[in-house]
Every structure is written in structure tokens, then in C-alpha cells.
Amino acid sequence: MNKAVSIKVNGTAHTAEIEPRLLLVHYLRDVLGLTGTHVGCETSICGACTVMLDGQAVKSCTILAIQADGSSVTTIEGLAANGVLHPVQEGFWEKHGLQCGYCTPGMIVAGAQILLRNPHASDDEIRHGLEGNLCRCTGYQNIVAAVKYAAGKINTQAASGD
Amino acid sequence: MAKYVGEKIKRTEDPRLIQGIGHYVDDIKLPDTLHVAFLRSMYAHAHITGIDTSEALAAPGVVAVYTGKDVADKVGAVPCAGALPDLKVPDYRVLANDHAVFVGQPLAAVVATDKYAARDAIDLIMVDYEELPAVVDVEEAAKEGSPLVYEEYGDNIAYRLTSGEGDIEAALGAADKIIKQRVVHQRLAPIAMEPRGVLARYFPGEQELTVWSSTQIPHLLRTQLAIMIGIPENKLRVITPEVGGGFGSKLNVYAEEALLGWIAMQLNKPVKWIETRRENMQATIHGRGQVGYIEIGCKNDGEITGLRYNVFADMGAYLQLLTPAIPTLTGLMLSGCYKIPAIQMNITACFTNKMATDAYRGAGRPEATYVIERAVDLVAAELGMDVVEVRRRNFPQPDEFPFATKTGLSYDSGNYQGALDKALAMADYTGLRQMQKQARDAGRIVGIGVSTYVEICALGPSQAMPAGGWESATVRIEPTGKVTVLTGISPHGQGEETSFAQIVADEFGIALEDVTVIHGDTAIVQYGIGTFGSRGIAVGGTAVFLAVEKLKEKAKQIAAHMLGADASSVTFKEGKFSKPATRAASVAGGVSDPDVPVSEAPAAALPEPNVEDKQISIQDIALAAHIARELPPGMEPGMSATHFFEPTNFTFPFGTHICVVEIDKETGDIKIVKYVAVDDCGKVINPMIVEGQIHGGIVQAIGQALYEEVVYDEQGQLITGTLMDYALPKAAMIPHLELDRTETPSPVNPMGVKGVGEAGTIGATPAVVGAVVDALSPYGVRHLDMPLRPEKIWQAVNQA
Numbered sequence A: 001m002n003k004a005v006s007i008k009v010n011g012t013a014h015t016a017e018i019e020p021r022l023l024l025v026h027y028l029r030d031v032l033g034l035t036g037t038h039v040g041c042e043t044s045i046c047g048a049c050t051v052m053l054d055g056q057a058v059k060s061c062t063i064l065a066i067q068a069d070g071s072s073v074t075t076i077e078g079l080a081a082n083g084v085l086h087p088v089q090e091g092f093w094e095k096h097g098l099q100c101g102y103c104t105p106g107m108i109v110a111g112a113q114i115l116l117r118n119p120h121a122s123d124d125e126i127r128h129g130l131e132g133n134l135c136r137c138t139g140y141q142n143i144v145a146a147v148k149y150a151a152g153k154i155n156t157q158a159a160s161g162d
Numbered sequence B: 001m002a003k004y005v006g007e008k009i010k011r012t013e014d015p016r017l018i019q020g021i022g023h024y025v026d027d028i029k030l031p032d033t034l035h036v037a038f039l040r041s042m043y044a045h046a047h048i049t050g051i052d053t054s055e056a057l058a059a060p061g062v063v064a065v066y067t068g069k070d071v072a073d074k075v076g077a078v079p080c081a082g083a084l085p086d087l088k089v090p091d092y093r094v095l096a097n098d099h100a101v102f103v104g105q106p107l108a109a110v111v112a113t114d115k116y117a118a119r120d121a122i123d124l125i126m127v128d129y130e131e132l133p134a135v136v137d138v139e140e141a142a143k144e145g146s147p148l149v150y151e152e153y154g155d156n157i158a159y160r161l162t163s164g165e166g167d168i169e170a171a172l173g174a175a176d177k178i179i180k181q182r183v184v185h186q187r188l189a190p191i192a193m194e195p196r197g198v199l200a201r202y203f204p205g206e207q208e209l210t211v212w213s214s215t216q217i218p219h220l221l222r223t224q225l226a227i228m229i230g231i232p233e234n235k236l237r238v239i240t241p242e243v244g245g246g247f248g249s250k251l252n253v254y255a256e257e258a259l260l261g262w263i264a265m266q267l268n269k270p271v272k273w274i275e276t277r278r279e280n281m282q283a284t285i286h287g288r289g290q291v292g293y294i295e296i297g298c299k300n301d302g303e304i305t306g307l308r309y310n311v312f313a314d315m316g317a318y319l320q321l322l323t324p325a326i327p328t329l330t331g332l333m334l335s336g337c338y339k340i341p342a343i344q345m346n347i348t349a350c351f352t353n354k355m356a357t358d359a360y361r362g363a364g365r366p367e368a369t370y371v372i373e374r375a376v377d378l379v380a381a382e383l384g385m386d387v388v389e390v391r392r393r394n395f396p397q398p399d400e401f402p403f404a405t406k407t408g409l410s411y412d413s414g415n416y417q418g419a420l421d422k423a424l425a426m427a428d429y430t431g432l433r434q435m436q437k438q439a440r441d442a443g444r445i446v447g448i449g450v451s452t453y454v455e456i457c458a459l460g461p462s463q464a465m466p467a468g469g470w471e472s473a474t475v476r477i478e479p480t481g482k483v484t485v486l487t488g489i490s491p492h493g494q495g496e497e498t499s500f501a502q503i504v505a506d507e508f509g510i511a512l513e514d515v516t517v518i519h520g521d522t523a524i525v526q527y528g529i530g531t532f533g534s535r536g537i538a539v540g541g542t543a544v545f546l547a548v549e550k551l552k553e554k555a556k557q558i559a560a561h562m563l564g565a566d567a568s569s570v571t572f573k574e575g576k577f578s579k580p581a582t583r584a585a586s587v588a589g590g591v592s593d594p595d596v597p598v599s600e601a602p603a604a605a606l607p608e609p610n611v612e613d614k615q616i617s618i619q620d621i622a623l624a625a626h627i628a629r630e631l632p633p634g635m636e637p638g639m640s641a642t643h644f645f646e647p648t649n650f651t652f653p654f655g656t657h658i659c660v661v662e663i664d665k666e667t668g669d670i671k672i673v674k675y676v677a678v679d680d681c682g683k684v685i686n687p688m689i690v691e692g693q694i695h696g697g698i699v700q701a702i703g704q705a706l707y708e709e710v711v712y713d714e715q716g717q718l719i720t721g722t723l724m725d726y727a728l729p730k731a732a733m734i735p736h737l738e739l740d741r742t743e744t745p746s747p748v749n750p751m752g753v754k755g756v757g758e759a760g761t762i763g764a765t766p767a768v769v770g771a772v773v774d775a776l777s778p779y780g781v782r783h784l785d786m787p788l789r790p791e792k793i794w795q796a797v798n799q800a
């Protein structure tokens, strides 16, 4: 029996009739065509599928789409605003925080979450904050640098009041 | 004049990737696509006495189910490129017929309208298994009386091989001391974060098959798939979209790739299969898997006299593309960065009931480096010398290059002392040893490990490669002045869209933004070999460089003609060809076209090239070459050059890694407190990318040293079947890495580049293990096998 859900994704309201067992990640990728959210393990370990659900970073491979009914989701495609990259996206580009790019959307969302909670996160705090995200390419060093870069940018913006 | 080469240029690949708008295989959606799921063997070794697919076929959404019988005479065997004497090559088919040889081997494929339906139907297939005894341990496999993976062979030996030069018996006989050690290179899973995936589409009218695959070798894959499926190679197009990491695991030709292509041709609909992580752990190649016995001879002053390495190499249940070749690479690099008068390696390669091993980042060379570096540490321990001094004692001097090893190689260039000295200074080695002494006095467990490695890169001269070692490039300047580069390599994270553009932009004196690098589509790009073996820049980049040179020469001829000068007097600088100031201009006004009346000329004709008095830009020459009214007599129109570069030798990057660890006595936990790496990969195109490669490589090496291991139980069941059980390094498990470089250009190619993709993985493992062993030396430890889990360490400390 299909179920109706309405989920706001990247600011746009969507309604769909879906199988109750449909995973949120498959809803985003296959129903909405937002393929920036990746699948790397299906077991809640790798974090490639990380999205924001009502402002919290979650692993969309372990949430059913119907559990997100009535919620608001932000995916990697929705992070940049008005053509301007999110500071964490910018950090990843500046600091070579990605190689193959497969873990990157999840890493960027997780990085954004870390800074939302703690805009002054230290290297160590960033590394621990990335506990739920695996990268096989970068060795993490430049990912940490990317999140730091974003922190610097966010803090300067906050200080200058814009 | 270089504006881009040598600079930290931000990658041109990144904007699409950081916004999630690039396309990996699973992101490509074709209408009416059917989805494939595989039923895989649940036993490591079994006869399949029956498969009943009727229930699955009747399930909702299921379109077709195929078993081994359906494809036995339709799709050819999975290819192996290893050409070794007396090699046994099992006839491994895309779906098992009546004999399953490892857990995860595909037995049947279900095709359904959506992926959930396909996976549901897998459970409805009934298989009758007759379980057989499994062969799991590689040393047991070699023994007489072991159960057999293949009855018909009479034993489990895939091949035996002896390699090396020098009189090993005499060399060991001349030693003051001989040290022996058994070492284990555990099986590892490459774990590219993007699992494998295939999408295949067939157009019956055009008889064209297109296969999108997450691969490192689109052209080699096309050739092999054409043979396996039996269609003309020129009716098969392989497209490699974004690839989410490979590390060797996608340097292969897999059963699923051929089967998907074949199914698309049966059903005339697009079919897609995306590997699950569990499938990836079970049935994507593993790496390493060697158990070896080291015998090293030395003089009392530390001079090495000879090295013997007898190794059991675990092939797994069948041979993938390069499975048997990997241990032979180990043999090539056993000399490390030392002068060793005699080296012998004896390989016993065995079949076991496990997934095939093959190239995982480093592919046989991390094993070699680990062997020689551990051996040198053992020499130091035996003689009571410092590990640095033993190394220095045996280095060839910088003026001894090219340096010939007793493994048959000629190292191109090197300055091992230089990298070592720099690393020692960076780490403050003397200070570290003092710190260690104080720490020990205070009851702490601290160790320092040093690895001086050399690796073989830029694979390689075709003579030494199974399927060609050259690389290709086409460089075109389009009429509008934009430059297109078609490269035969197939990057998947290495950033060559950027680094190749850096090379081209500098050589042409144009803006980086004007260069586009295209790869990974066999319908667009000329034949190429692919990305592996740290060959992207050194072989692929050199092909690009030489194609550019060809094009510059042609442009110069045209420039001379248009400027009315002699080609030898024309100079090229910052994108413009100039003639000497003395000669008057003669080409103003251009040349009229005698054959096409102006009224019939196309309305949207190309613009005219802009020829200034004494100079002309390369873009204007490209335009002129396309308009082709003003070319030197006999010159071909167009502005395109292709180069197939055949390297004359490998390249040999090297470096020194220093690792400092502290061990928690209570828990056995290891903390890396300092990591210093000085790498020399020759000339560097983009230092930011080079550092990134080294970071990633070191962390994979730390993974091997401390955490990772593919574990099968005695029945051949895979215990590490998910990422919950297979321990990949996480950010918090990794220290900050301090990097620097030395730069010894390679004489093998015109840019002097060497390659860097595998350096970290090769150099770092022995440094980490060496540090832990050094830490535990007061407890009588001289060697421990990887992975160095806390439990093992705790036992060494508390049961000493």
C-alpha cells in the first residue's frame, strides 16, 4: 500500500505516493532526482548519504521517507544560496578537501552541522565531529582544513555583522 | 614563464562535485531502465546441484532471471592478463554453473522493473548446494593433502616462480649474521567509497551497446567486454562517468560488467546494477594476502649481503585481470633503496576459496617495501645499531644512478640521503630519541619508526606490461581558440582535469579556463590504457605534453608562413609567435579565395584570424588552420595532434617517513603522536594535489598497519562483510601529517615527473609498524604482524 508524503526539500514542497519501505535516500535520488546524496554502505557507517532533516544532520540511508513526512530536508544541492557557495563548500574547494568527490556531499553537510553546533570547533573537535563520515581518498587532513576555513569565514561574517 | 605548473591551482573538477551535481554511474537515469540484482553463493565451496528460479520469475516486477546455464555458451570467461610460465587459469564464468568457489560468487541474476523488486526476488530463488571442504589458509593450501579448490588441477598451486639475481647462497654464506622472520601481509579490501556500478543500453537498430561503468580502464574494458560478449569492439562504447575512487579495485574486468551488457542486448532495455557494500566486500577484488619468510644476511657493520624471500601468495578462488602478476611486482622491488648483492624470491601462488586478490593501491610494492624495511629494522635490532645508520650504510650514492638492482631494474634517479636528512631534521630525530629515553625512564612506551622507501611508478614500458604500458593524448585547438585535450588515462579523484590543463595552458601561454580535458569515453577519446600504477602524470601527462609540442611545431610553421618569416627565426612566447623586428610585414590583406565566389560563402562564416604586424597568437593560428586558406603548401588543415607515448623506463619516486607512537600500557591502544613524510616524486605539477595524494596514501597505510583486515572463518565465510566489521580509518584515528618534499627530476620523461599516487601507501606501513615494534623493544619484541590491534599490543606488553 503506497502512502502519501509531503516533504519540503531544499525549500520546495513535494508530495508523492510512495512505498512505505522506501528509504529517504532513494526518495531523494530516485523520486526527486537529487542525486548529489550518495550511498556508500547502506548501514549507517559511511555518511555519504548525510542530509539535513529539520536542521539536524542524519543518514538518509537509515530513515524511511515516510518518517520525513512533514519535515524539511536540505541536501547538498540546496546548500548554496543564490549562486553563492556555502562556506563549507567553498572550504572544500579552497583546501582540496575532496578527491573523487563521492564522500563529499555527506562530508560537507556534516561539516556544516559541526559548525552550526560549534562555530569555533578545533581540529580535534572537527575530527570527532566527522566520526560518522568515511573518506577513502583524502586522509581527512584537507577535510579538516576545509571545515576550519569555513569556520573562519563564518566567524568573520558574523563579526562584520553580515 | 610557467604560470600554472608548480602552483597550487584549485581543481576545475570541484565545483560540480561540491554541489552534488556531478554524475556517477548511479546518477545517470535512462527511461525504462530495468534493475539487476545478484544471487550469490552462500558457501565458500559447493557443488550446485540445482537452481529453481520459477518462483522468482513469477514475482511482481520481475522481467527475467538468468543462471549459469543460460549464459555458459553466451558470455566468455572473465579474463586474466597474467602471462607466467605454467600458470593455471581457471575457467571462471560470469555466473557459476555447477561449482561455487567463494562466498559472494554470482549464481543468478534477477532483472526487475525496480531495484526493490529485484532484491525481493533474489530470496525466491531455490539453490541446492552440496557443501565441499573449503581451503582458506594460503600456507595450508600449498600443502599436500589439502582440500582442493579445483579437483582437476591435483593441487592448489596456481604457479611457482623464482626470480632475482646474484648468488644468494654465497651471499648469505658471506654474512656475519643471518636474520629470519615470517611476515604476514593481511588481506585488505580497497573500499572505494563509490561501490562498483554498471548501466548498459543496447540499440538494436544501430547494433550499438553502451556500457557505463565505474572503472579505471575504459578502453581495456571495452576490448575485453567485446571479446566476452562477442560483439564488434567498434559497436561497443564504454563510458566512465565520475568514478568515486578505485585504488586498483576498478582496474579490472568483472563478471557483472559483461553480464549487464549481455542482458541489455537480450532485453533491448537499459539495465542497471549498483553494487551494495556487502557485495563489494565479497566480490570486488581484495589486496595483499601474502605470507612470507624473510632471510637477510648482513655484515657486523650493517652492510647487507643478501636477501631471500619465500612467499605464499593468496590468489583467491580464481584469477582476475592481474591477480597472478601482483606478487611478481613484489619481487621487482625487494631491493628497496639499498645495494643488495644478491636477491632471490620464491613465489608459491595458491588458490583458496576466497575472493580473488589483485591490485590494491601499491599492488605488490607495499609488500616489497614492508619486507625490506622490516628486514633492515631487524638487522639494526640484531646488531644494536640505529635504524637510520643501517639504512645509510646501504644506500646507493646519488652519483650511482641509474642504479641497477639485483631484481633486474634500473632506478632512474635518486637522492635517498637527501630525503632522509630532510626528514630527520624536520622530525628532530636526535631530539626524538632523547625524548624517547626520558619517556622510557618515566615508564611510558614510546617508539620511533623510520621507513626509507623507493617505489616503481609510471607503469610502464610496454615490454614489461601485460596489455600495453604507453598512453595517448590528443590536443586540439578549436577554431574559437579553446583547447580540448583527450587523454587515454581515466582519472577518478587524481585531479588530472586540472593538472593536465596546467601543463597545456603553460605550454600554449593561454588561460587555464580555456583548456578542457576529456577522458573516459571510448567513443570520444582515442585508445588509451587507463589510470593505475601512478602513471597519470608521468605517462599520460607526458603524452599530453608531447602532443602539445607537436602542435606547437605545426603552429610555428603556419605562423612563419603567415608572418612571411623563416620558421627558424620565429619565436613563441606567452601565447604569441613573433618574427624578428627587421623584416617588413607582407601578409596584410590576407589571401582571397579563388574558388568560392564571395556571394556563395556561408553567411555565418568563421571570423578572420587577427594578424598583427609582427606577431600572431596561437588562437589565431588555430583559426587560420581551420579556415585553411593560408597554410604553407602541403600542410594538413586543422589544429590537432595525437601522441602515443611509450616510456623507456619506469620512474622511481622515493622518500623517508618517520612515525612516532605512544602506547597505552593499560589498553594496548596505539596513538600516533607525530608523523613526518618527505617524499620525492620528481617535478611537481600541482603541489596541492600531490600533498592530497600523499595524505590519502599514508592513511590507507595506517589503516593496514593498525586496523584493517579481511577476515574469513575456517569455513570460508566472510566475517568482515560490512563496514561495521571492516575497520576503515576515521578522521579522529589519524594524526596531523607533516609533509615536505625533495625534488629529483626523472630523466625518463621530458617534464621530469615521477608519479605519486601510491607513495604514501608504500612508504608509511613499515614506518608505523617499525614505530610500534621500537616502542615494544624493551619487552623483547622484534616483530609483530599487522594489523596491530590493541589486544595484540596489550599481550606483548603484559605477557612479556
Ligand code: FES
Pocket (backbone or CB within 6 Å): A038, A039, A040, A041, A042, A043, A044, A045, A046, A047, A048, A049, A050, A059, A060, A061, A062
Ligand atoms: S550510505 Fe548511509 S551511512 Fe553509508
Ligand code: FES
Pocket (backbone or CB within 6 Å): A097, A098, A099, A100, A101, A102, A103, A104, A134, A135, A136, A137, A138, B193, B244, B245, B493
Ligand atoms: S574524496 Fe573520495 S572518498 Fe572522500
